Amino acid sequence: MTVGSDAAVASYAAIGDSFSEGMGDELPDGTPRGWADLVALGLAHAAQAPLGYANLAIRGRLLGPILDEQLPVALDLAPDLLSINGGGNDIMRPRVSVAAVADRLADAADRAAARGIRVMIVSGADPGDHIPLGRMVRSRGDQLAREVRRRLDGRAMLFVDNWADEGLRDLRYWSIDRLHLNALGHARVAGNVLAALDVPVAPGGESAAERLHELEAARPRTAAYWREYVLPWIGRRLTGRSSGDGRAPKRATLEPISLDR
Numbered sequence: 001m002t003v004g005s006d007a008a009v010a011s012y013a014a015i016g017d018s019f020s021e022g023m024g025d026e027l028p029d030g031t032p033r034g035w036a037d038l039v040a041l042g043l044a045h046a047a048q049a050p051l052g053y054a055n056l057a058i059r060g061r062l063l064g065p066i067l068d069e070q071l072p073v074a075l076d077l078a079p080d081l082l083s084i085n086g087g088g089n090d091i092m093r094p095r096v097s098v099a100a101v102a103d104r105l106a107d108a109a110d111r112a113a114a115r116g117i118r119v120m121i122v123s124g125a126d127p128g129d130h131i132p133l134g135r136m137v138r139s140r141g142d143q144l145a146r147e148v149r150r151r152l153d154g155r156a157m158l159f160v161d162n163w164a165d166e167g168l169r170d171l172r173y174w175s176i177d178r179l180h181l182n183a184l185g186h187a188r189v190a191g192n193v194l195a196a197l198d199v200p201v202a203p204g205g206e207s208a209a210e211r212l213h214e215l216e217a218a219r220p221r222t223a224a225y226w227r228e229y230v231l232p233w234i235g236r237r238l239t240g241r242s243s244g245d246g247r248a249p250k251r252a253t254l255e256p257i258s259l260d261r
Contacts, residue, residue: 008046008047008049009043009046009047009051009080009081009118010047010049010051010052010080011051011052011053011054011077011078011079011080011081011254012039012040012043012051012052012053012054012079012080012081012082012083013053013054013055013056013074013077013079013081013082013083013254014036014039014054014055014056014057014082014083014085015056015057015066015070015071015074015082015083015084015085015086016057016061016066016070016083016084016085016086016122017057017058017059017060017061017062017066017085017086017088017089018057018059018060018180019034019035019057019085019088019124019125019180019181020034020035020036020055020057020083020085020122021034021055021057021058021059021250022034022035022036022037022055022057022186022250023059023175023180024174024175024177024180024181024182024183024185024186025175025181025182025183025185025186031250032250033183033186034181034186035181035186035187035189035190035193036055036057036083036190037053037055037257038186038187038190038201039083039190039193039194039197040053040257041257042190042194042199042200042201043081043194043197043199044257045200046199046200050256050257051256051257052079052254052255052256052257053251053254053255053256053257054074054077054079054249054251054252054253054254054255055249055250055251056070056073056074056249056251056252057070057085057249058070058247058248058249059247060089061086061089062086062089062090062093063086063087063089063090063101063104063105064104066086067086067104067108070249071084071108071111071112073252074112075111075112075115075117077253077254078115078116078117079117079254080117080118081117081118081119081120082112082117082118082119082120083119083120083121083122083193084105084108084109084112084119084120084121084122085121085122085123085124086101086105087101087102087105087144088124088141091137091140091141091144092133092137096140098140098143098144098147099147101144101147102144102147102148102150102151103151105121105148105151106148106151106152109121109152109155109157110155113155113156113157118157119157119158120157120158120159120160120193120196120197121148121152121157121158121159121160122160122162122189122193123141123144123145123148123159123160123161123162123163123164124141124162124163125162125163125165125168125169125173125181125185125189126138126141126163126168126169127174127178127179128141128169129169129171130171130174130178130179131178131179141163142163144163145161145163145164149161158196158197160192160193160196162189162192165188165192167188168181168185168188168189172184173185173188
């Protein structure tokens with residue numbers, strides 16, 4: 001599927017977890033931006049018109065809540081284009097059926113396509129080089145990518161496989177917590193998605209690199225990293241809590257995104 005002059009996108013919605021919410025790429029006011037925002041801007045520039053954009057993603061969500069809570073809302077919004085992301089938090093749990101995760105992603109894509117919505121599944125990037133149990137996470141992520149690709153074979157929908165982008169494994173693309181992409185990483189993912197849609201990258205998307213030096217200087221050393229990020233993350237997993245508990249989507253409706261943003 002490509003997006004060209006004969007198939008302009010006037011509205012776009014994203015569902016998912018912290019990856020689609022934009023964690024790691026925070027604006028000065030603390031609001032996460034991220035790749036989906038940059039994709040929306042790129043689509044608006046491609047159409048040379050304001051774009052309706054909703055982002056229902058909430059950090060920490062497993063795939064089940066994403067599809068049970070966010071997908072129905074997205075389908076009711078009836079966007080021209082819907083991106084689905086999820087499963088990243090599932091594959092970090094002690095036990096998971098990767099095949100079942102892939103089944104649910106494919107089923108969600110079918111539900112959107114049945115409504116006449118152009119749909120793409122967008123995978124997260126591979127953090128395996130930088131986090132505890134990274135080898136296990138990579139193995140499961142590799143399997144999930146294979147399973148999703150197999151299920152979408154022959155269907156008229158995109159799978160943007162950022163997991164397979166080996167360049168994204170470089171630490172310079174990751175935020176201080178090493179689990180979420182930084183501004184530069186989100187800009188690269190936006191480029192991957194827009195390339196898959198055959199849409200040029202919007203002007204200004206590359207400016208994320210300007211914050212890279214500050215991010216590198218702020219990276220905690222090993223002991224501080226475990227104390228500030230790893231141990232709280234493990235604690236949430238053991239108690240069944242989520243970093244997104246009580247949070248609302250940052251863009252719950254198709255709000256216009258302007259070309260001058």
